[in-house]
Amino acid sequence: MRGSWTRPLAGLSPRASARFWAASFLGPLGLWCAVSYLPFLWHPMMRVTDPGDSAWMTTGELVDRAAFATENAEVAGRHGRIAAGRPANPVFLPAPHEVARALVTGFTTPPARPEEPWLHQALWHSIQVIFWGFLLSSLVGVPLGILCGALPAMGRLTEPFIEFFRYLPAPAFGALAVAVLGIEDAPKVSIIFIGTFFQQVLIVANTTRRIDPALLEAAETLGASRRALVTKVVLPGIITDVYTDMRVLLGWAWTYLIVAELIGVSSGITYFINQQGKYRAYDRVFASIILIGLIGLLTDLVLASLGRQLFPWMKTAKEGWFSRTIAKVRGRGRGRPDAPVVPGSETAEEAARA
Amino acid sequence: MSTEVTSMAAPLVVPSYLEQAPEVAARFSRLKQRPVILEVRDLSKSFTSPGRPPTVALDRISFQAHRRELVCVIGPSGCGKSTLARLVAGLEEPSGGEMLLDGKPIRGPGSDRGMVFQSYTLFPWLTVLKNVMFGLEVGGQMSHAEAESEARTWLEMVGLTKFATAYPHQLSGGMKQRAAIARALANRPRMLLMDEPFGALDAQTRCQMQSYLLQIWRQVDITILFITHDLDEAVYLADRILILDAHPGRLRELMEVAVPRPRSADQFLSPAFVAARHHLEELIHPRANQAADKLPAFRMTVVGDEVE
Numbered sequence A: 001m002r003g004s005w006t007r008p009l010a011g012l013s014p015r016a017s018a019r020f021w022a023a024s025f026l027g028p029l030g031l032w033c034a035v036s037y038l039p040f041l042w043h044p045m046m047r048v049t050d051p052g053d054s055a056w057m058t059t060g061e062l063v064d065r066a067a068f069a070t071e072n073a074e075v076a077g078r079h080g081r082i083a084a085g086r087p088a089n090p091v092f093l094p095a096p097h098e099v100a101r102a103l104v105t106g107f108t109t110p111p112a113r114p115e116e117p118w119l120h121q122a123l124w125h126s127i128q129v130i131f132w133g134f135l136l137s138s139l140v141g142v143p144l145g146i147l148c149g150a151l152p153a154m155g156r157l158t159e160p161f162i163e164f165f166r167y168l169p170a171p172a173f174g175a176l177a178v179a180v181l182g183i184e185d186a187p188k189v190s191i192i193f194i195g196t197f198f199q200q201v202l203i204v205a206n207t208t209r210r211i212d213p214a215l216l217e218a219a220e221t222l223g224a225s226r227r228a229l230v231t232k233v234v235l236p237g238i239i240t241d242v243y244t245d246m247r248v249l250l251g252w253a254w255t256y257l258i259v260a261e262l263i264g265v266s267s268g269i270t271y272f273i274n275q276q277g278k279y280r281a282y283d284r285v286f287a288s289i290i291l292i293g294l295i296g297l298l299t300d301l302v303l304a305s306l307g308r309q310l311f312p313w314m315k316t317a318k319e320g321w322f323s324r325t326i327a328k329v330r331g332r333g334r335g336r337p338d339a340p341v342v343p344g345s346e347t348a349e350e351a352a353r354a
Numbered sequence B: 001m002s003t004e005v006t007s008m009a010a011p012l013v014v015p016s017y018l019e020q021a022p023e024v025a026a027r028f029s030r031l032k033q034r035p036v037i038l039e040v041r042d043l044s045k046s047f048t049s050p051g052r053p054p055t056v057a058l059d060r061i062s063f064q065a066h067r068r069e070l071v072c073v074i075g076p077s078g079c080g081k082s083t084l085a086r087l088v089a090g091l092e093e094p095s096g097g098e099m100l101l102d103g104k105p106i107r108g109p110g111s112d113r114g115m116v117f118q119s120y121t122l123f124p125w126l127t128v129l130k131n132v133m134f135g136l137e138v139g140g141q142m143s144h145a146e147a148e149s150e151a152r153t154w155l156e157m158v159g160l161t162k163f164a165t166a167y168p169h170q171l172s173g174g175m176k177q178r179a180a181i182a183r184a185l186a187n188r189p190r191m192l193l194m195d196e197p198f199g200a201l202d203a204q205t206r207c208q209m210q211s212y213l214l215q216i217w218r219q220v221d222i223t224i225l226f227i228t229h230d231l232d233e234a235v236y237l238a239d240r241i242l243i244l245d246a247h248p249g250r251l252r253e254l255m256e257v258a259v260p261r262p263r264s265a266d267q268f269l270s271p272a273f274v275a276a277r278h279h280l281e282e283l284i285h286p287r288a289n290q291a292a293d294k295l296p297a298f299r300m301t302v303v304g305d306e307v308e
């Protein structure tokens, strides 16, 4: 049987899905390995293993290929001993194994100077800045967005200005933030806030407007008050979509982190990366960048899994660690109502109509 | 084959749709003694959208529905059937005329008029049981436990007890509409408005749903306004049928269905049923109009490759 994954919007089997997931990481990793370990791919430099009679090359030095060849031609012209070397990549592209080693040693190597943070301290600092910035933004932005989406007057009153404000680049407020909030973490949190908040309001408002109006009408004919329409129809009706929006927005918050951390006293993972760059420890730079990616990916995976358990009415809903924990805490045997009823028996009964 | 032969030998004599058996006539006179639940007077509705001439969806419609009557509304597409149901539900504002429920003017939606829509409108985030409890809980007069036991009674009435804890996406179309009926009825409304509720179902399920509806209606004090475009459905269900004309939507006729109750699927071939259906057919698809149903002819196949 031919695979059905060429059909638009076809479902993927869990196995195929897992394979494609793995392939999406193995692909870029393979490319990186190829460029790093196949000497005939790229490798624009030479690592000098023996300088020979060259006047200026030293062992272990990285030399441009063209310069290496010219120097050797000149040395050969003088009937001198030519230099030996092997093809290498520039210092800013370390090989995967070097980065992997840096990933491990990064946590065990003390910082070069005592006032610098350890890698894990830098990361933890960054996570805190993101957390507070995103939390504060969500606490205001999500309710405001829902209000803007649900009440046209509110939307009209708020959204045009936000639409204007969101084009102002968040980093532009750096100087102002420092002047008002000092040089420690507060201005950094505020940049994450500014970067997230305005998008958040607009996106959540749009999501709110996408709720099926027939559901609101049905609720009205059931006697729901305006307040109940918001709390009992709009909120549960959009919560799954808002949850997805939040996952996307959290990713955006990370992109603001780098500018935020340069403001005032440079700190967190940005400061760490910059320091390593100064020491030309590019394996550590890469290791730190990859760590940020891993944290983001892991957060998203956890949130996705949590989402499937929080919203048992979704078609993708699943039992899992979270619902089991909740069930245990409640001291009951089940995490969600015993939902999976097979409609088959009933439809058969329907078919045998009177 | 055999039915064809007999029908040719003795052509069916279609009686007048106005002819009522004595017990049917007696039933109608009793029905008209009952109090009027819904009174619609000169109801008009036109829609205006910028840049287009206003559409008159309904033009001065008047009728009454008595307590526990089942009124069907039928008419060609676009004649304003849905608009009528939405006006009575309070989901649209009339442009003219008035509507009285139990003598009180209708203003906005309320729990005294339940509605079942053609599109499925169960709340996807609530189980079937919680859906049925929705109206009881937002009404606020009942405790959670009372609401739950009340809702369970209604689920039992529509035969969905086993599916109380299922979510809407786990139900078939027919089951969703039954749950929607239970949800609307749990509020004990005075009227149930149904806008082509079985339109999206297959023929067999629809037939079964019609039979369910009649059973429920017999046991509950409810007046039903049932919108449909299916002639058989209208004759099978209705006491009286409101026939609308399109563009503008005007009341063509308020027809009494002379088919005796209780109704059953066996009556589809009874003379009274055939007469009523025949009359509807004449009104809605007049013979003179059939020429207009012809499409312009373009031959896209070779000569001699005919299908008829």
Ligand SMILES: Nc1ncnc2c1ncn2[C@@H]1O[C@H](COP(=O)(O)OP(=O)(O)OP(=O)(O)O)[C@@H](O)[C@H]1O
Pocket (backbone or CB within 6 Å): B047, B048, B049, B055, B056, B057, B076, B077, B078, B079, B080, B081, B082, B083, B084, B229
């Ligand atoms: N919101 C609206 N805005 C503008 N015109 C509308 C609106 N709703 C309905 N109409 C118009 O009113 C007329 C009646 O519409 P309605 O939906 O009541 O018809 P219907 O009888 O229910 O048709 P169908 O059998 O196809 O459901 C149509 O001509 C339609 O174009």
Ligand SMILES: [Mg+2]
Pocket (backbone or CB within 6 Å): B081, B082, B083
């Ligand atoms: Mg309609």
